[in-house]
Amino acid sequence: MMAELPEVIDSMTDIVSCLNTSESLEHFLLNVHCIVQKITYADNFYVVLQRQDGEFEFPYFHDVKDSISLEELNSLTSTEIDKTLTSYALRSDSVKNYSEHALMALTEKGVIEMLGSFPKQWLCFPLINRDKHLGAFVIQSYRRSDEYSEAMVDLLYTVSHVIASAMDAFANQQALIEANKALRTHELELEAMVEKRTHELSVSLEELRTEVEKRKSLQEKLEFDAYHDNLTQLANRKYLFNELNKMSARSMRQPVNVYLGYLDLDNFKPINDNHGHHSGDEVLVHVARRLQEALREYDFVCRIGGDEFVFVINEKIARDLLESLANRLLGVINEDILLTNGELVNVGCSIGMAVSEGVEFSAESLLKVADQALYESKGKGKNQVSFSFK
Numbered sequence: 140m141m142a143e144l145p146e147v148i149d150s151m152t153d154i155v156s157c158l159n160t161s162e163s164l165e166h167f168l169l170n171v172h173c174i175v176q177k178i179t180y181a182d183n184f185y186v187v188l189q190r191q192d193g194e195f196e197f198p199y200f201h202d203v204k205d206s207i208s209l210e211e212l213n214s215l216t217s218t219e220i221d222k223t224l225t226s227y228a229l230r231s232d233s234v235k236n237y238s239e240h241a242l243m244a245l246t247e248k249g250v251i252e253m254l255g256s257f258p259k260q261w262l263c264f265p266l267i268n269r270d271k272h273l274g275a276f277v278i279q280s281y282r283r284s285d286e287y288s289e290a291m292v293d294l295l296y297t298v299s300h301v302i303a304s305a306m307d308a309f310a311n312q313q314a315l316i317e318a319n320k321a322l323r324t325h326e327l328e329l330e331a332m333v334e335k336r337t338h339e340l341s342v343s344l345e346e347l348r349t350e351v352e353k354r355k356s357l358q359e360k361l362e363f364d365a366y367h368d369n370l371t372q373l374a375n376r377k378y379l380f381n382e383l384n385k386m387s388a389r390s391m392r393q394p395v396n397v398y399l400g401y402l403d404l405d406n407f408k409p410i411n412d413n414h415g416h417h418s419g420d421e422v423l424v425h426v427a428r429r430l431q432e433a434l435r436e437y438d439f440v441c442r443i444g445g446d447e448f449v450f451v452i453n454e455k456i457a458r459d460l461l462e463s464l465a466n467r468l469l470g471v472i473n474e475d476i477l478l479t480n481g482e483l484v485n486v487g488c489s490i491g492m493a494v495s496e497g498v499e500f501s502a503e504s505l506l507k508v509a510d511q512a513l514y515e516s517k518g519k520g521k522n523q524v525s526f527s528f529k
Contacts, residue, residue, distance in 0.1 A: 206380070224251045232272065404446035404472070430471075469488060
């Protein structure tokens with residue numbers, strides 16, 4: 140569904156506002172991605188930039204299907220990049236809108252070599268500001284070939300001009316900031332040399348060790364935050380798809396058993412409405428802890444949004460034990476929760492179980508099967524569980 144005009148205008152304004160709130164290019168592009176998602180479906184979004192030497196770099200990449208890392212993308216050679224769809228599209232400096240059929244045709248003719256999976260629809264928008272070719276951003280859909288209408292493509296093209304302008308301004312702003320930081324650092328170093336000549340070496344080594352530890356801690360935090368839910372500290376949707384895709388790949392080579400439970404809370408909305416969102420957050424944290432305590436350490440639990448959770452078991456388990464586990468989870472979740480304000484609240488849950496034993500599967504199909512089973516549970520009433528066996 141296309142966003143309303145006021146919402147689009149607000150989104151463009153938000154992109155410009157990111158100039159003052161983003162601490163790095165990666166942070167800026169993450170904010171831009173979130174804003175574009177308000178306009179249209181944009182779960183699969185990446186940005187490619189063209190350096191002054193003509194080489195490409197990928198500062199931002201997010202894809203729900205292909206778990207290609209930024210390190211892998213940026214380690215591609217010039218020859219490898221020249222064969223990609225992205226390079227092919229950038230050479231024309233115009234908006235590109237390809238269907239899966241068109242991409243397959245280009246591949247069969249040897250014009251391009253696809254990296255990753257074929258999308259149903261692939262859009263590329265050049266980022267050009269005052270005749271300066273910055274690169275492009277790409278949105279793709281694995282769901283439908285008509286995910287983006289012509290009107291949406293035209294709208295995103297307009298948005299691309301705002302993004303290009305903001306990126307150019309951000310680059311200039313960052314260059315000035317970095318220059319000032321470098322100047323200040325140099326001044327501090329000179330002062331330290333004058334004041335602490337006899338301790339220069341030891342101080343420098345200690346500062347270096349401290350900086351390394353800080354960077355290491357920051358990197359670990361960034362990696363954790365990328366794959367975990369901030370509220371419950373559970374794994375998030377991106378982590379779930381990464382793990383399921385790995386299991387899916389193994390299922391093509393050898394028998395793999397996967398038991399995926401899709402859990403949706405019952406009576407959660409009244410808690411938010413009657414007790415406030417803070418109480419709702421408390422409930423979600425309690426539910427997350429109870430799920431972790433009820434499952435084994437090497438099973439994993441994810442919060443994928445709102446009051447929806449997913450748990451995955453990837454070791455063979457008898458069906459009667461699986462049913463017993465699911466019913467135990469219903470009971471555990473249904474126990475009263477004591478809020479910090481002293482009030483007692485209660486939620487239940489419905490569970491849809493998708494079982495894949497020794498057959499090939501994809502992450503999307505397995506989650507869809509579990510979602511359908513969850514729908515069946517909801518149809519039976521509250522605190523129900525339904526199973527779908529493959």
